[in-house]
Amino acid sequence: MDTIPLTGIQIWVVVKILAVILLGMYLIFSLVIVRQVKLMTDTLQLGFERTVRGLAFAHLAFAVLVLLAAIIVL
Numbered sequence: 315m316d317t318i319p320l321t322g323i324q325i326w327v328v329v330k331i332l333a334v335i336l337l338g339m340y341l342i343f344s345l346v347i348v349r350q351v352k353l354m355t356d357t358l359q360l361g362f363e364r365t366v367r368g369l370a371f372a373h374l375a376f377a378v379l380v381l382l383a384a385i386i387v388l
């Protein structure tokens with residue numbers, strides 16, 4: 315009942331693989347955010363560049379930790 319008809323592939327294996335792929339895409343997205351923040355802070359001098367960069371790197375670290383947790387758990 316948990317297999318795809320005519321293929322014998324388990325549905326949950328496909329769901330787990332898709333979840334890891336989507337989290338990998340989220341990691342790439344967070345890398346893009348870090349790059350965009352760097353470009354923004356190089357262009358604009360507003361006084362809180364360090365805070366924004368810190369938040370961008372915290373977001374990147376969170377994305378890496380979530381991906382690693384998903385790979386370990388799934």
